[in-house]
Amino acid sequence: MTRTIRLGAGSGFSGDRIDPAVTLADRGDLDYLVFECLGERTVAAGNARRLADPDAGYDPLLLARIRAVLPHALRRGTTVITNGGAAHPLAAARRIAEIVGERARVAAVTGDDVLDAVRTLDPLVWETGKALSAHPEKLVSANAYIGADAVLPALSAGADIVVTGRLADPSLYVAPLVHEFGWDLDDARTLGAATAVGHLLECAGQLTGGYYADPVTKPVPGMADLGFPYADVSADADAVFGKVDGTGGTLTTRTATEQLLYEVGDPTAYLTPDVTADFGAVVFEQVGPDRVSLTGATGRSRPDELKVTLGFLDGWIGEGQISYAGPRAYERARLAADIVTQRLADVHGLDPDGVTVELIGAGAAFRGLASDTAPTEVRLRVTGRAGTREDADVVGWEVESLYTNGPAGGGGARRSHAEVLCIRSTSLPRHLVHTEVHLMEGTR
Numbered sequence: 001m002t003r004t005i006r007l008g009a010g011s012g013f014s015g016d017r018i019d020p021a022v023t024l025a026d027r028g029d030l031d032y033l034v035f036e037c038l039g040e041r042t043v044a045a046g047n048a049r050r051l052a053d054p055d056a057g058y059d060p061l062l063l064a065r066i067r068a069v070l071p072h073a074l075r076r077g078t079t080v081i082t083n084g085g086a087a088h089p090l091a092a093a094r095r096i097a098e099i100v101g102e103r104a105r106v107a108a109v110t111g112d113d114v115l116d117a118v119r120t121l122d123p124l125v126w127e128t129g130k131a132l133s134a135h136p137e138k139l140v141s142a143n144a145y146i147g148a149d150a151v152l153p154a155l156s157a158g159a160d161i162v163v164t165g166r167l168a169d170p171s172l173y174v175a176p177l178v179h180e181f182g183w184d185l186d187d188a189r190t191l192g193a194a195t196a197v198g199h200l201l202e203c204a205g206q207l208t209g210g211y212y213a214d215p216v217t218k219p220v221p222g223m224a225d226l227g228f229p230y231a232d233v234s235a236d237a238d239a240v241f242g243k244v245d246g247t248g249g250t251l252t253t254r255t256a257t258e259q260l261l262y263e264v265g266d267p268t269a270y271l272t273p274d275v276t277a278d279f280g281a282v283v284f285e286q287v288g289p290d291r292v293s294l295t296g297a298t299g300r301s302r303p304d305e306l307k308v309t310l311g312f313l314d315g316w317i318g319e320g321q322i323s324y325a326g327p328r329a330y331e332r333a334r335l336a337a338d339i340v341t342q343r344l345a346d347v348h349g350l351d352p353d354g355v356t357v358e359l360i361g362a363g364a365a366f367r368g369l370a371s372d373t374a375p376t377e378v379r380l381r382v383t384g385r386a387g388t389r390e391d392a393d394v395v396g397w398e399v400e401s402l403y404t405n406g407p408a409g410g411g412g413a414r415r416s417h418a419e420v421l422c423i424r425s426t427s428l429p430r431h432l433v434h435t436e437v438h439l440m441e442g443t444r
Contacts, residue, residue, distance in 0.1 A: 002234050002235070003234070003235065004232040004233055004234050005031045005032070005176065005177060005180045005181075005232070005233050006028070006029060006030050006031045006032070006230055006231070006232050006233075007030070007031065007032050007034060007173050007176065007177075007197070007201060007230060007231050007233060008021075008024040008025070008028050008030040008032065008033045008034065008078075008228065008229075008230040009024075009034060009036070009201040009202070009203075009204040009207070009228050009229050009230065010024060010025070010033045010034055010035040010036075010065065010069065010080075010082075010204070010228065011035045011036055011037055011065065011204055011228075012036055012202065012203035012204030012205060012206060012228075013036070013037065013039065013042075013203070014037045014038070014039070014042045014059055014060070014061065014084075015061070016037075016061075016204060016205075017205075017226075018061070018064060018065055018068050019068075020204070020205065020226060020227060020228040020247070021033065021035070021065060021068065021069055021228065022068050022069055022072065023227065023228075023244055023247060024227075024228055024230060024244060025069040025072035025073055025076070025078060026072040027244050028230050028244055029076065030076065030078045030230060031078065031079065031176070031180075032078065032079050032080075032081060032173075032176045033069060033073060033078050033079070033080050033081075034080075034081050034082065034172045034173055034201070035062070035065055035080070035081075035082035035083075035084050036082075036083060036169050036172055036202045036203075036204070037059040037061070037062065037082060037083055037084035037086070038059070038083040038084070038086055038165075038166060038167075038169075040309045040423050040425075041421075041423060042059070042086060043086055043087060043141070043143050043165070043166050043309055043311075044141055044309065044311035044421050044423050045421060046058065046059070046086035046087030046088065047087040047140060047141035047143075047311050048140070048141075048311070048419070048421055049087070050087045050088050051140060055088075055091050056088065056091070057086055057087035057088030057091060058084060058085050058086045058087070058088050058089065058091055058092035058095075058163075059082075059084035059085075059086050059092070061084075062082065062084035062085075062092055062096075062163075063092075063095055063096065063099065065082075065084070066080070066096050066099060066100075066161065067099060070099070070100060070103075070104075073104075073160075074103055074104060074160075079155070079159070079160055079161070079162070079176065080160065080161045080162070081151065081161075081162045081164075081172055081175065081176065082161075082162070082163055082164070082172070083163075083164045083165065083166065083167040083169075083172060084163065085108060085109075085163040085164050085165050086165060086166075087113075087141065087143070087165065088165075089108040089109060089110055089163045089164055089165045090108045090110060090438060092108070092163045093106050093107065093108035093161075093163045093438065093440050094108075094440060096161055096163065096440075097440035100160075100161065104160035104161055105157075105158055105159050105160050105161070105439065105440070106159065106160070106161045106162075106163065106439070106440040107154035107157065107159035107161070107162050107163070107437050107438065107439050107440065108163050108164075108437070108438045108440065109146075109150050109151055109154060109162065109163070109164040109165070109167065109435060109436070109437055109438075110165065110435065110436050110438065111144075111146065111150065111165075111433060111434050111435030111436050112143045112144050112145070112146045112150075112164070112165040112166040112167070112433070112435070113141075113142070113143060113165065114142050114143065114144045114308060114428055114432070114433055115139070115141060115142040117142070117428055117432045117433070118132060118139075118142045118308060118310070118426065118428065119132070119139070119142075121428065121432070123308075123426045123427065123428065124426065125310065125424050125425070125426050126424065126425045126426060126427075127424045127425065128424070132310070132426065135312065135424075137312035137313060137314045137422055138312060138313040138314075139310060139311070139312055140311050140312065140313055140421075141309075141310070141311035142308050142309070142310050142311070142426075143165060143166040143308065143309050144166060144306045144307070144308045144428055144433045145166055145167075145168045145272075145273050145306055145307045145308070145309075146164070146165075146166060146167055146168065146171070146273055146306070146433060146435055147167070147168060147171045147174070147272065147273030147274040147302075148171045148174040148175035148178050148185075148191075148273075148274050149175075149185055149274075149435075150164065150167065150175075150435035150437075151164065151167065151171070151172075151175035151176075151179075152175060152178060152179055153437045154437045154439075155175065155176065155179040156179065157437065157439060159437075159439065166309065168272050168273050168274070169198065169199070169202040170194075170195045170197075170198025170199045170202055170272055170274075170277075171195075171198065171272065171273060171274055172198060172202070173194065173197055173198030173201055173202070173231075174191060174194045174195055174197075174198050174274050177194050177197070177233055177237070178191075178194070181235045185274070186301075188275050188276070188298075188299040188300050188301055188302070189298045189299055190236070190237050190299075191237075191274050191275040191277075191299055191302075192275045192276070192277040192278055192297055192298045192299015192300070193236070193237030193238070193297040193298060193299070194233070194237045194274075195270070195272055195274060195275055195277040195297070195299065196237075196260070196277060196279055196282060196294060196297035197231050197233055197237065197239045197294065197297075199259075199260065199262075199264075199270070199277075199279075200229075200231070200241065200256060200259050200260060200294070201229060201230075201231055201241075203259060203262065204228045204229065205226045205227075205228055205249065206255075206258075206259050206262065207229045207241065207251065207255055207256065207259045208226060208227055208228065208229050208243050208249035208250060208251050208255065208290075209223065209226065209249040209250045209251070209255055210223070210226055210249070211258070211259075211262070212250075212254070212255045212258050212259075218254075220248075220249055220250050221248060221249070221250065222247070222248020222249060223248055223249065224248065225247055225248035225249075226247070226248050226249040227243035227244050227247025227248055227249050228243065229241050229242065229243050229251060230242055230243065230244075231294075237297070238293070238294065238295050239293070239294045240287060240291055240292070240293045240294075241256065241291070241292045241293075241294065242288075242290055242291045242292075243290050245290075249290075250290065251290040251291065251292055252286060252290075252292065253284040253285070253286050253292055255292075256284045256292050256294070257284060260279055260282060264279070267279040267280055267282075268280040269300075271303050271307075272302070273302065273303075273306055273430070274302055275299040275300070275301070275302050276299055276300040276301060276302060276303060277297065277298075277299045278297065278298045278299055278300065279297055281296040281297070281298065282294065282295070282296045282297050283295050283296045303430075304429065304430060305427040305428060305429055305430060306427060306428055306429075306430050306433055307425060307426075307427055308425065308426050308427055308428055309423060309424075309425060310423070310424045310425065310426060311421055311422070311423060312421070312422040312423075312424065313419065313420070313421065313422075314420045314421070314422040315385055315386060315387050315388075315392075315419075315420050316385070316386050316387070316388060316389050316391070316392035316417055316418065316419055316420060317383055317384065317385055317386070317392055317417065317418055317420050318383065318384050318386060318391075318392035318393055318394065318395030318396050318415070318416070318417040319381065319382070319383045319384075319395060319396055319415065319416050319417065320340070320381075320382050320395050320396035320397070320398065320399025320400060320413065320414070320415045321379060321380065321381045321382075321399065321412075321413065321414050321415075322336065322379070322380050322399050322400075322402055322403075322406075322410045322411070322412060322413040322414075323377065323378070323379045323380070323410065323411055323412045324336070324377070324378050324379075324380065324407065324409055324410055325376060325377040325378075325409065325411075326376065326409060327376075329374075329375055329376055329377055329378045330359065330362050330374060330375055330378050332378075332407035332408065332409060332410075333359050333362070333378040333379075333380045333407075334359065335406070335407045336380050336399075336402050336406045336407050336410065337357045337359070337380055337382065339402065339405075339406055340357075340382050340395075340398045340399055340402070341355055341357060341382070343398050344382075344384055344394070344395065344398060348391065348394045348398075350384050350385075350386060350391065350394075350395075351385070354384055354385035354386070355382065355383070355384040355385075355395075356382070356383045356384070357380070357381070357382055358380075358381040358382075358383075359378050359379075359380060360378065360379040360380075360381055361375045361377055361378045361379060362375045362378050364381070379412075380399070382395060382398075382399055383395065385420070389417060389419075392417040392418075393415075393417045395415070395417070396414070396415020396416060396417065397415065399413060399415060400413045400414075400415050
């Protein structure tokens, strides 16, 4: 019988559900369980939390995930890999080591923090075309997308739980396959095929119908108990995807095709730290109920540079919301918006160009296109950029004051303010990024 490795998708983003991962850990007969928890926004937010607390910065749900699956992972000998270390994988690994004690070996992978390197190199920022030093905002973080090679020493050392920072999403799955099958890191064809496996699994429930579902055109059964997917991968990187029998959702060639194209600009040149993957000749086949095979993915040599997510502190944003319902709801909400925007400029001196108005329920999702029908309920949302916390707070204050000073029938007002973390991107030559593995000593 051909040997396969079973990889399970325990999460697809930072706020994902935990119970489907528990089902996978308990009943999925996994070799590896992967928690993908990181995006550009979440790694920057982790850095912001670490600035406020030197012991913070890892994913807020990481410890809860580990506690939930740990008994099953230990019983079945399943290795856990996660990029939930976010901005502080060392702190995350220390906390996990406290939880597991001597029952499991924990490793942290560091080196994706490249703040000093980008300051020294002063590269061009992709979104602006300007040198990093030309940006007036305060740079607070820079995290490189590292690849599977960074994880291999931890797996070779026998780590049962591996915690990383900004490890690229598909690399979470490529690493254990390279470790198990002994693939050459320069074998672009095989790593390209493995990257296709990782890309399909990385968003977890999206592959089993979550992001696919439409109650009219694409119904999906049992979505309240959506089962997360796994893949049985062979030494040539062909794979069969499935989910635990009896769980909700659906896994078909259509759900797989949608996920393959998700967040992919050019399917024949999908850049990752490991390889330039080519999905152009991928073939999906339905091989059973909720079972889909993947063949045909390949790849070319990996890029010479690694993408870097930059985080800048860029002032504050204030927000206020209020609802209007019944006859002429749209007209009253529009009047309320005009009152607030005029007062923010005339009374508080906020720059009108930094104020945004949304009439939710009347075309807001379509970037200003009006609704074809007169809505019976509209929620007004006003946001405004400001230089200080105090100035940002007046946005919500002015919306809230509409209770007695605005159009009739406003209700359900709420207000908030937050510091703005601006996300941009650049790249670094990969030789400037140096990763390291730290093994934690278990404690009782």
